Amino acid sequence: MALYKNLKRVRTRTGKSQLEVAHSVGISNAALSNYETGYREPDLETLKQLAVYYGVSLDELAEVKPSAPPVYDLWAVIKNKEVAFNGKRYALKPSQRQQLRKQLADFFEKYDPLVDKSEK
Numbered sequence: 001m002a003l004y005k006n007l008k009r010v011r012t013r014t015g016k017s018q019l020e021v022a023h024s025v026g027i028s029n030a031a032l033s034n035y036e037t038g039y040r041e042p043d044l045e046t047l048k049q050l051a052v053y054y055g056v057s058l059d060e061l062a063e064v065k066p067s068a069p070p071v072y073d074l075w076a077v078i079k080n081k082e083v084a085f086n087g088k089r090y091a092l093k094p095s096q097r098q099q100l101r102k103q104l105a106d107f108f109e110k111y112d113p114l115v116d117k118s119e120k
Helices: 003-014 016-024 030-039 044-054 058-062 074-078 095-108
Strands: 082-085 086-089
Touching: 003 030, 003 058, 016 030, 030 074, 044 058, 058 086, 074 086, 074 095
Parallel strands: none
Antiparallel strands: 082 086
16 A cells, blocks of 8 residues: 555544644645645655654554565674674684584584575
């Protein structure tokens, strides 16, 4: 759903008129009307103010879907002298990095790797 449709949907859900919302947020009624029809898009600051007024997040208002979390190559991560685990940072000596690589290799040897769709 487009931003302008979400703006109108959220406003009507609150039972407020365009005039009430515009006055409370500090924009003109015409500006809010333009945002809700898709004729114009609000700047980020106005969008933040609208989100706060309606009690929704910017993501909800813009209907942003969270993307899949990134996949990290542990081999590359272990190359670093410092790593983090469970919110704590650790400095690894070369021998510790080598031992960790071996343990991970042994662990993952039991599993079949996923096939990357881009490789097909």
